Amino acid sequence: MADKAPAAVExxxxxxxxxxxxxxxxxxxxxxxxLRPNEFFTLLGPSGCGKTTLLRLIAGxxxxxxxQILIDGEPVAGLxxxxxxxxxxxxxxxxxxxxxxxxNVAFGLEMRRRPAAEIAATVAxxxxxxxxxxxEARRPAQLSGGQQQRVALARALANHPKVLxxxxxxxxxxxxxxxxxxAELKRIQHATGLTFVFVTHDQGEALTMSDRIAVMSGGRVLxxxxxxxxxxxxxxxxVADFIGDTNLLEAECIAHDASGSRCRVADGIEIATxxxxxxxxxxxxxxxxxxxxxxxxxxxxxxxxxxxxxxFGTDTTVQMMLGGAVTFQARVxxxxxxxxxxxxxxxxxxxxxxxxxRIVAD
Amino acid sequence: xxxxxxRFPGLRAVLASFFVYxxxxxxxxxxxxxxxxxxxxxxxxxSIDWYGRVLDNPDLMRAFRNxxxxxxxxxxxxxxxxxxxxxxxxxRQGGAVDAVNAVIALPLVVPxxxxxxxxxxxFIMIGLRLGLGTVILAHLVFCIPFAYLPIRARLExxxxxxxxxxxxxxxxxxxxxRRVTLPLLWPGLLSGLMLAFIISLDDFVITxxxxxxxxxxxxxxxxxxxRIGVSPEVNAVSSLILLxxxxxxxxxxxxxxxKR
Ligand SMILES: Nc1ncnc2c1ncn2[C@@H]1O[C@H](COP(=O)(O)OP(=O)(O)OP(=O)(O)O)[C@@H](O)[C@H]1O
Ligand SMILES: [Mg+2]
Numbered sequence: 001m002a003d004k005a006p007a008a009v010e011x012x013x014x015x016x017x018x019x020x021x022x023x024x025x026x027x028x029x030x031x032x033x034x035l036r037p038n039e040f041f042t043l044l045g046p047s048g049c050g051k052t053t054l055l056r057l058i059a060g061x062x063x064x065x066x067x068q069i070l071i072d073g074e075p076v077a078g079l080x081x082x083x084x085x086x087x088x089x090x091x092x093x094x095x096x097x098x099x100x101x102x103x104n105v106a107f108g109l110e111m112r113r114r115p116a117a118e119i120a121a122t123v124a125x126x127x128x129x130x131x132x133x134x135x136e137a138r139r140p141a142q143l144s145g146g147q148q149q150r151v152a153l154a155r156a157l158a159n160h161p162k163v164l165x166x167x168x169x170x171x172x173x174x175x176x177x178x179x180x181x182x183a184e185l186k187r188i189q190h191a192t193g194l195t196f197v198f199v200t201h202d203q204g205e206a207l208t209m210s211d212r213i214a215v216m217s218g219g220r221v222l223x224x225x226x227x228x229x230x231x232x233x234x235x236x237x238x239v240a241d242f243i244g245d246t247n248l249l250e251a252e253c254i255a256h257d258a259s260g261s262r263c264r265v266a267d268g269i270e271i272a273t274x275x276x277x278x279x280x281x282x283x284x285x286x287x288x289x290x291x292x293x294x295x296x297x298x299x300x301x302x303x304x305x306x307x308x309x310x311x312f313g314t315d316t317t318v319q320m321m322l323g324g325a326v327t328f329q330a331r332v333x334x335x336x337x338x339x340x341x342x343x344x345x346x347x348x349x350x351x352x353x354x355x356x357x358r359i360v361a362d
Numbered sequence: 363x364x365x366x367x368x369r370f371p372g373l374r375a376v377l378a379s380f381f382v383y384x385x386x387x388x389x390x391x392x393x394x395x396x397x398x399x400x401x402x403x404x405x406x407x408x409s410i411d412w413y414g415r416v417l418d419n420p421d422l423m424r425a426f427r428n429x430x431x432x433x434x435x436x437x438x439x440x441x442x443x444x445x446x447x448x449x450x451x452x453x454r455q456g457g458a459v460d461a462v463n464a465v466i467a468l469p470l471v472v473p474x475x476x477x478x479x480x481x482x483x484x485f486i487m488i489g490l491r492l493g494l495g496t497v498i499l500a501h502l503v504f505c506i507p508f509a510y511l512p513i514r515a516r517l518e519x520x521x522x523x524x525x526x527x528x529x530x531x532x533x534x535x536x537x538x539x540r541r542v543t544l545p546l547l548w549p550g551l552l553s554g555l556m557l558a559f560i561i562s563l564d565d566f567v568i569t570x571x572x573x574x575x576x577x578x579x580x581x582x583x584x585x586x587x588x589r590i591g592v593s594p595e596v597n598a599v600s601s602l603i604l605l606x607x608x609x610x611x612x613x614x615x616x617x618x619x620x621k622r
Contacts, residue, residue, distance in 0.1 A: 061526055081529040088530045094523035098545045107541075108531035159531065 006073030007034040008163055008195035009058060009086075014067035016053055016219075027053040029219040030067070035163070035197065036211075040189050042198045044206040045216030046242070051199045052091075054216075055165045058197065060084045072162050082111070087156035091167040093148050095140040101127070101151050102136035108159040126154040129188060146177045150184075157188070163195045170205065182209055203243045207231060215239045231288075237360045240286035247292070247328050248360075249285040253277040260354050266323035269302045273357035283359045291356035292330035294318060294348050296341065301349030304328060306342050318342050320350065388604065395597035403592070412598040422599065425583035428494065429563055432579060436501035437509070437559035443502075444509035444554055445547070448517050463514075470507050477504060478571040485572060492574030500572045501562045508561050509554035516550025556614045560607060 016028040028050045035041045043051045056062045058069060060081035069076055076084055087108065095104050102123050109119045127133050130150035140148055149169055156164055166185075170178045186209055189196050200206050206213050207227040214224045215238070222236045223229075234240035237248060251263035251271065260274040263283060277283050295301060304320040307327075315331045322328045330350065342348060398409035416422060447466060451459045469477065481500045482492075490496055524546070528538040544551075566581040573582060580603065587596050 059530055061529075081526070082532045082534055086530075088527070090523050090527060092521065092523050094521060094527035096524060096527070096542060107528070107533070111532040111534075111537060155531070 005037055007070070008037045008039065008072060009033070009035040009197065010070040010073075011054070011058070012068050012070070014054075014057060014064045014069060016050070016057060016062065017065045026219050028057070028064075031216075031219070031221050032067075033214055033221060033224065035195055037195055038193050040186070040196045040198065040209060040211045042200060042206045042210040042213045043216060044200060044203060044213050044243075046201055049216040050219045051201075051216060052167055055088065055167050055197065055199060058163070059086055059088050059165055085161055086163040086165055087159050087161040088165040089149075089152045089156050089167065089169045091169065091171065093140075093152040095148055095151055095155070097140055099139075100136060101132065101138050101140070101143070104140070104151055105155045105158050107155065112159070122158050126158045129157065129191065130154045130184070145172055146181065149173065149181065153185075153188070157192060157194075160192075161194065163197060166196060166198045168199050168201070170200070171202075178205075185209065207243070215242065217242075234286055234358060234360055237284050237286070237362050240358065240360050245289050245329070245331075247285075247287040247289060249287070249322075249326060249328075251283055251285050253279055253281050253283055255279065265302075265326060269323045269326075271302070271352070271357055272354040273359060274354040275357075275359045277359055284362060286358045286360045287352050287356055289317065289329045289331040290315070290333070291352050292328075293351050294330050294332060294342065295351075296346070296348060298349040298351070301351035304348055304350045306344050306346040306348060308344055309342055318348075320348070322350065391597050392601045392604070395594060395601040397594050397597075400594065412594040413602075415595050416598045416602065419595070421578075422580075422583055425578045425580045428497075428577060429580040432494065432498050432501055432569075433559045433562040435498050436505050436562045437555050439498075439502040440505035440509045440558045441513075441551060441555045444506050444513050444558075445551060447506075447510055448514040449543075451514070452517055453522055466510050467507050469504055474567045478568040481568060482571045492572060492577070494573075494577045496572045496574065497569055497577050497579070500568050501565065504565070504568060505558035505562055509558040512553040512557065513547065513550045516547055520546055552614055556610055560610060563603070563606075 011031055011033040014028055014031045015026065018025040018027055031050075031054065043054060045051055053062065057064055058071070060076065060079060060083075063077070071085060096107065099107070105123045105126055106119050109122060114122075123136070124133075127136065130153055132147060132150055132154065135143070135147065140151065143151065149172070152169070169185075170181050173181060182205060185196070185198075198206075198209065207230075210227055212224060212226055213230050214221045215230060215236075216222065217238050223234065223239045225233070230239060231243055234243070234246075240246040241248065249265050249271070251265045253261050254264050254270070255262040256276055256279050260272060261277050261279075262270050262272050263277070263285060264270050265285070271285060271287075273285065293301075302322060304322045305324075306318060306320055308319040310317045310319070311334075313334070315333050318330045318332060320328045320330065328350065394403065394405070395412060396408050396410060397405055398411070399406035444466075447462070451462055477500075481496075481503075485492060485496050485499075490499075520543075524542055525538055528542045529535075533541060564581065565579075566585065569579050570582055570585070573579065578586075580599070584596060584599060587593065
C-alpha cells in the first residue's frame, strides 16, 4: 500500500481560530488529511471554507490553534516558512517586481547559497520546463498574466520542494489559457514527480486534474476521494450538491436486505439503493440526473409528470414532478440528435439503478 | 488639457495670473542676482560679481556649511527613525497603530513657534549648551513626520504577499528585508530623505531659537543680512539655494526613473 511510505504531508486534527472571544472565526475545524507522495491533491470548496488557511498553515505563515502538521514524517510546529521544504505558488503570483524573470526564479536557490553554475543551470532548466525560454531578462510587469503565472511556478519548482502548494493559480486566467495551463500543470507534475496541493473552487478543474480531492465546507473536510469517488459516491448532501447537478430526495427507509434497502419518497414512489440503512430511518438520497432512465410506457418505474424540457446541445434536461410534490430532473444524451420524445405535460416512468442512488449525510 | 477646462473663457487668464503670482517674484529675484548695481532693485547691467562675493564671504560660507551639516545629519537620522517606525506599524491595525500615526504626524500641525519655544525650554531645562548639537537634535525631531509619511505610504502600497513569497523561498527575515523590502521601499526612503533635507535646510524659526553662537545657519544668516538691507548678495545666495533645491528634486526624479 502507498501508506507504507511516510505521508508527504499529514494534517492531524488541525483547527485554526482567528481572533478570540465572541467574534472568533473558526477557519478550520479539526481537519485531518494524509497526502501521498507524488499525488495531485486538490482542496475544493466554496469561498471562505478555509482552503487558503490550510495552505498557509502547511507553508508556515500561520500556526495551528490545535493539532499538528507533519511534512515527510517530520512535525513542523514552530518551523518558520523559510525552513520548510515546501514552496507556494501564490494566487496573486507575488513575483518580485524589481527583479527580472531569471532573478525571480533564482531567488530561492540564492537564499540556499547554491553555487552560481548550478543556479544558472537550474534557472534555464525551469524556464524551459514552463516554456518561457528567452524571457529571462524581462520584468514581471512586462509579462502577460499566463506568463507571470508560469514564472511563479518556475520560481517555486526551482527549489525542488517536496510539496508544492498552489492557491487558485489559474483563477485569474481566461478560459483558453486556463485549459492550457491545466494541461501544463499536469504535465509538470508528471515530469517532476512532486506532491501538488492544489486549491480551487472550480469543480470541473478539480475533477479533471486531481488524483484525489478533499471537499471542504465551513472549515471542515467532508469527503476525501478520487474524482470518481466524489462524483459517483458522495457521502454528504453538500458534496453531492456542490459537484455537478444532483437530485436530492428526502425519504424513509422501509426495507433492508443483503443487496441494499428500499426507501419511500412519497406514496407509491419507492426507490432501491445499493446502500443499507436501518428500517424506519429518514435519509437523503442523491441521484445524478444522467443516471436516471426515462421511459414513456415502461411497466416499472415511478410515475412523473414532465414540467419542462431544456436543450443543452450534448444533452437535454427534462424537469419533472415526482408524485405531485417532488421536483426531479433527468439528463438524456442527444446521441441521435435532439430528443423530442418528451414534452411538458407528458406522463413518464422514471427509474435509476440501485448503485446510482446514494444515501448522503446532511 | 481636457476640453472642459477650456470652455470657460476666463479660466486661462486666472491660471496665467496664478502662475505669474507664484513664479514672478522668484524670477525677479534670480534676474536681480545678476544685476551689476549695488541697489538691489534697480537694473543697470549684467554681472556675476555678487556670486563671487557670496563665495568669498567666510561667514556666509560657514553658515552654508553649518546648514549642510545640520540638514544631512537630521535628514539621515530622521529617515532611519521614520523607517523603523513605519516598519513597526506595518500591516498592523487597531487603535494603537492609529494613535502612533497620530502622534508621529502631530508636529505637522503644531505651530512652529510653539515647537521652537518648547525645544528651547527643554534644552535649557536638561542643561544642554545651545550650539550645532541642539540645532541638529531639534531638526532631527521635526523632520521625522516629513520622512515618515512617504515611507509609510510606500510600505502600505506594498503587497504583503511579496514578503511571504521571500520567506517561502528560504529567505530569513534579514534577507527578506535586504533583498525585497528595502529595494521596494527605496523610492519612499529617498523622497522621505529629500523632503526632510529640504525642510531642514529651509527652517528658520526653530533654528533661530535653539542655535547658539557658532551655529548660525544660512536662513538665519540671510535674515541678519536683510536687516541691514536687501542687497544683490542676498539675491545671489537665495538663487543658489533655489538651484540646490531644484537639483535635489531633479535628482530624486531621475533616480525614481532609473529604478524602473
Ligand atoms: N487573518 C485572518 N483574520 C481573520 N479571519 C480570517 C483570516 N484569514 C482568514 N479568515 C477567515 O477564515 C475563513 C477561511 O478563510 P480562507 O481564506 O481560508 O478561505 P478560502 O477557502 O481560501 O476562500 P476563497 O476561496 O475565497 O479564497 C474565512 O471566514 C475568513 O474570513
Ligand atoms: Mg483563498
